[in-house]
Amino acid sequence: MKILTAAQTRQLDQATIREQHLLSVELMERAAAAFIQWFSSYFTPAEAGETLIICGPGNNGGDGLAIARLLLQRGYAVRVSLLPAEKQSSDWQHNRKHLPAAVPVANLSPQHLPAIAEGALVIDALFGTGLSRPLDGLAAAVVQHLNDAGAHVVAVDIPSGLFADAPQPDDSPVVRAQHTVGFGLPKLAFLLPQNAEFVGEWHVENIGLSTGFIAEAATPWHYTDAAAVAGQLPPRPKFSHKGTFGHTLLLAGSRGKMGAAVLSAGACLRGGVGLLTAHIPGCGYDIFQISQPEAMCLTDKQADFISELPDLKPYQAVGIGPGLGQEAASLAVLRKLLQAAAQPLEKTGQPLPLVIDADALNLLGSHRALLKQLPENAVLTPHPKEFERLTEPARDDYHRLELLRDFAQQHKCLMVLKGAYTCLATPTGELHFNSTGNAGMATGGSGDVLTGLLLALRAHAQLPPVEAVRLGVYAHGRAGDMAAALTGQAGLVAGDIVRHIGPALAEL
Numbered sequence: 001m002k003i004l005t006a007a008q009t010r011q012l013d014q015a016t017i018r019e020q021h022l023l024s025v026e027l028m029e030r031a032a033a034a035f036i037q038w039f040s041s042y043f044t045p046a047e048a049g050e051t052l053i054i055c056g057p058g059n060n061g062g063d064g065l066a067i068a069r070l071l072l073q074r075g076y077a078v079r080v081s082l083l084p085a086e087k088q089s090s091d092w093q094h095n096r097k098h099l100p101a102a103v104p105v106a107n108l109s110p111q112h113l114p115a116i117a118e119g120a121l122v123i124d125a126l127f128g129t130g131l132s133r134p135l136d137g138l139a140a141a142v143v144q145h146l147n148d149a150g151a152h153v154v155a156v157d158i159p160s161g162l163f164a165d166a167p168q169p170d171d172s173p174v175v176r177a178q179h180t181v182g183f184g185l186p187k188l189a190f191l192l193p194q195n196a197e198f199v200g201e202w203h204v205e206n207i208g209l210s211t212g213f214i215a216e217a218a219t220p221w222h223y224t225d226a227a228a229v230a231g232q233l234p235p236r237p238k239f240s241h242k243g244t245f246g247h248t249l250l251l252a253g254s255r256g257k258m259g260a261a262v263l264s265a266g267a268c269l270r271g272g273v274g275l276l277t278a279h280i281p282g283c284g285y286d287i288f289q290i291s292q293p294e295a296m297c298l299t300d301k302q303a304d305f306i307s308e309l310p311d312l313k314p315y316q317a318v319g320i321g322p323g324l325g326q327e328a329a330s331l332a333v334l335r336k337l338l339q340a341a342a343q344p345l346e347k348t349g350q351p352l353p354l355v356i357d358a359d360a361l362n363l364l365g366s367h368r369a370l371l372k373q374l375p376e377n378a379v380l381t382p383h384p385k386e387f388e389r390l391t392e393p394a395r396d397d398y399h400r401l402e403l404l405r406d407f408a409q410q411h412k413c414l415m416v417l418k419g420a421y422t423c424l425a426t427p428t429g430e431l432h433f434n435s436t437g438n439a440g441m442a443t444g445g446s447g448d449v450l451t452g453l454l455l456a457l458r459a460h461a462q463l464p465p466v467e468a469v470r471l472g473v474y475a476h477g478r479a480g481d482m483a484a485a486l487t488g489q490a491g492l493v494a495g496d497i498v499r500h501i502g503p504a505l506a507e508l
């Protein structure tokens with residue numbers, strides 16, 4: 001699914017109206033009906049009580065007026081507050097004219113802010129994607145009043161005061177919604193942690209927008225939903241053998257962190273790899289062999305950390321980092337690995353695929369000269385703190401995305417910035433936000449599981465790098481969702497994700 005800018009969204013409206021020979025007010029009616037569909041599945045008239053709808057002067061306010069009419073028709077009690085303005089949009093005027101007289105309407109003014117009981121339901125239709133500047137004056141006062149009231153807010157299209165695709169100044173007021181019901185496509189603003197307190201839970205309703213326009217629209221931003229990855233995992237041919245799906249090497253573990261190696265290896269095996277060899281410190285031998293009997297194991301001469309790089313000839317992909325530690329000897333291993341991986345493989349003509357995580361990223365961050373040696377299409381999987389160590393502190397989430405994109409383009413690598421909407425940045429500057437996963441995965445070892453799964457998929461001869469990583473990130477989150485359905489989010493541990501990788505991949 002594509003994510004468009006606010007300007008593109010306006011063009012999309014216009015294209016839809018043109019292509020489908022609609023009046024713009026008919027598209028507004030569709031939007032209002034889609035909103036009602038969601039709203040009425042969520043709140044019965046009794047649960048909703050008297051619902052206040054606050055309407056601005058543009059088409060977002062026009063949506064609000066149409067919503068008021070439709071809710072009344074369905075037996076909801078509604079009242080409307082209008083933000084005065086010099087002019088209103090023509091579709092606003094149409095819906096104002098058609099608002100039944102039974103709906104109480106009040107004009108907002110500094111002296112007349114509506115009484116809102118704590119927990120009362122309010123629909124925010126002040127401003128949508130037409131927001132052209134931060135809110136001030138009466139609009140700001142209304143938003144402040146609404147936020148202070150502790151109401152239960154449902155935002156139409158986007159919380160008022162929030163830009164769809166850019167940051168707003170720190171102190172500018174934004175509606176804090178519990179739910180946001182958007183139209184057509186998700187907005188970039190919905191996916192960033194800094195906006196979570198405003199957006200709440202978001203939903204996107206289909207209003208039949210022009211698929212042709214969307215297909216043609218140029219955007220770096222994509223949202224990986226089930227449709228984006230469906231059918232991408234090649235089937236296993238009947239006469240395949242363990243050599244068909246690659247032999248991977250995992251460099252992981254140190255004293256006290258062998259679990260990271262075990263979890264990562266488990267995920268790699270469940271990810272469908274043909275063969276896995278783990279190179280681990282001596283202290284981990286029994287732990288590893290007992291917990292992952294399907295994997296082969298090489299032990300380092302050092303008991304507590306890794307200091308040697310095995311011969312890389314047998315392997316189609318190498319993962320490094322989970323539980324590695326940051327010993328100087330392990331840094332030397334990473335250095336040698338980067339040098340060796342740069343040589344094109346005989347079979348593919350491409351550099352050896354690498355997945356670099358955790359302490360291997362921290363080592364890169366503290367020895368940045370090594371970044372120049374990253375082989376093309378290396379996969380790096382930092383969480384925001386690890387990413388900061390590779391680059392610089394970000395001013396905000398938008399700036400972090402810029403840094404991520406620049407990094408992937410500069411180093412021609414695949415950057416997986418982990419989080420609630422894990423973002424994959426590609427060497428060509430695309431950003432793919434993942435849709436799966438849950439807060440139960442915010443638990444030690446979840447990232448190690450992702451590394452193992454990505455390693456398996458990077459060894460898969462038929463999967464191009466970007467597809468492999470996008471698919472892996474999606475399946476990892478899906479496995480987490482399947483696990484949480486059984487354990488609950490609090491009870492989820494990383495091993496549960498490993499156990500659900502198989503079903504998650506099967507679903508694809």
Ligand SMILES: NC(=O)C1=CN([C@@H]2O[C@H](COP(=O)(O)OP(=O)(O)OC[C@H]3O[C@@H](n4cnc5c(N)ncnc54)[C@H](OP(=O)(O)O)[C@@H]3O)[C@@H](O)[C@H]2O)[C@@H](O)CC1
Nearest residue numbers: 027028031058059060127128129130131132133134135157
């Ligand atoms: N996307 C879709 O598919 C569909 C979209 N639809 C709906 O349309 C919405 C977009 O409508 P929209 O373009 O009329 O903009 P909207 O947000 O109502 O505000 C514009 C008005 O506010 C004003 N204004 C702006 N900033 C301001 C500020 N800080 N303080 C004060 N005023 C400010 C601005 O004035 P100006 O900038 O010109 O000075 C103008 O008058 C969209 O979010 C969705 O709900 C559906 O109906 C159909 C399907």
Ligand SMILES: Nc1ncnc2c1ncn2[C@@H]1O[C@H](COP(=O)(O)OP(=O)(O)O)[C@@H](O)[C@H]1O
Nearest residue numbers: 418419420437438439441442444445446447448
């Ligand atoms: N709130 C969340 N929603 C969805 N996924 C999450 C959430 N929190 C963490 N995750 C996922 O769990 C993993 C955590 O990785 P990481 O921070 O490296 O953990 P660890 O180092 O403990 O393995 C990432 O893949 C991340 O996307």
Ligand SMILES: [K+]
Nearest residue numbers: 124127158160
């Ligand atoms: K709104």
